Amino acid sequence: MTRLRSLSLLVAGTLLLTACTGVPTSSAPQVVKRIGVAKPNSGPAIAPTLNADPRTMVQDFLSANALDNHATARDFLTPQAKNKWLDTTVTVLDSLRTSNFTNGSVTVRGREKGTVNASGIYTPVLQGDGTGGGLVSFAFVMKKVKGQWRVDTLPSGLILGDADFQRIYLQRKIYFYDLTEKRLVPDPRYSSLTDPLLLANWLAEQLAIGPRPELQNAVSRELPAQTDPRRVAVLLGSPVTVELPGAAKLDGSTRDRLAGQLALTLDQILPGSAFSILDGGRAVPVLSAGGTQFTASGFRSAVLPANALPPLYYIHAGGVVDATGKPLPGQLGSGQYHLSSVALAGQPGSQDMLAAGTSGPDANARLFVGTARTGMRVTTVHGRLSRPSWAPNLNEVWVGDGSQVFRVTQGGEPTPVPLAGPGALTGQVSALRFSPEGSRVAVVLTATDGGSAQVWVGSVVRTPAQVRVDSLEPISPQEVVVTDVAWNDQLKLFTIGRVRSTGESSVYEVQVDGSLWTPRSSQNLPGAPESITVAENVAAWVSVGPTVWRQNGGSWEGPGGESTPGTAPTYLE
Structure with missing residues (x-):
């Protein structure tokens, strides 16, 4: 028997043995060799006990x-x-x-x-x-x-x-470009696989199959048309190669984006690796890499948040103050708008911040839009408004107004945003926040009587003719009445709410697909939190009554270790 045939039979036997490894087994990948593969992290084998009942x-x-x-x-x-x-x-x-x-x-x-x-x-x-x-x-x-x-x-x-x-089961990510083809959107999947080769092949196969239904209209497909997922194969080595029939026929820009998808998807399990796309065994050039090999670092900017360590602000005496309690200069910090909430966003190439805020009675609040330096002006949007949220890297702020959502430019012109989900969507949009890359939006829909409120997540679809939210799906339990929501990263959210049957309030953590719903500590908080903000690599803040609180490990504390007056904390978007 030749060495190649022995190796092929060894791998085939391994694949048959592991073909029952949980979810990722819908079709076996084509593999011809294994290099540097870790063993599955299994416990001791369990065999039937003789004469067991x-x-x-x-x-x-x-x-x-x-x-x-x-x-x-x-x-x-x-x-x-x-x-x-x-x-x-x-x-x-x-x-x-x-x-x-x-x-x-x-x-x-x-x-x-x-x-x-x-x-x-x-x-x-x-x-x-x-x-x-x-x-x-x-x-x-x-x-x-x-x-x-x-x-x-x-x-x-x-x-x-x-x-x-x-x-x-660990959460893995498959990446797809949004419709602007500038940002990579993670699609979470669960797998029990630990063998890097098998897991890499499964992830590549799922990438070829395509995004989950909720993302179908919100992301682009870079793979060659009619790609058979069963013919996509990953081989470990230096570089890691991905056999992808038809890749050589793609134009240069599409090959670049395909490389970005593959690199970010596979780098989770093969960190720091160099990758190469093969078509019929021949390496395919990637223009942005200047050759046939590329790494995830070359595409990392497509998943980074707009602000790596965003500054925090909150409302005090109707004006905006920073994390130390110092009012912002100008009209925004003066209190003249009598703000109840605010959203601030950076502008590329400018030291000025985009600003939007709500002011007035709850039943008939008004939306103000402008910048931190020049001030804000009132818009025509008014009613029961949510806190506003700026679309990442765009001159566009969104706000809930009763059961509707409006997007408003810095010039103040509002445009309705259609919302689509299972059946008729009802209730007040009491909270609204964009994911860090802007491909998803989380909204809290509150029943008219206030007795129920859930977090819904949908995909933001932008076309030349329309901007809409597709595939809104609830992700929070029905018996928890949610008050507010914020994104911790592209896939994890924080919410605040109370259990309807007991009235017990808490801070919760949840994944974008509704998995891993977890109550977090409310230690030291003087009451039920009313608003929350969080971002990647920074602590969560909440407001309780007229005070703001910062998360510190498993408990909460006032900034500077003491009770601090303020409401509606927010990070720069």
């Missing part, structure tokens, strides 16, 4: 679900069940409660928190307060095989407790 057998099967290699889980199944069971999806429960063996089956129950499909896309279950939705049941029908109990009929997919899911 049916309940123990099901419990051990579920424990085997939580291992990287699900081949051991199949040992708990009858031959017929082995051929039918698929492990490409995940159901996440708060915990797994296993019943006794009754009427030929064992039932597993738990409160459902979410599901993961074969593409790694997480869908949350939003009933309840974030600890899980309604109780669901899964029946495992048992049968004896050669005198030993085995599972004969079972639900398709893995069933995991939330703790195991968070331990095993």
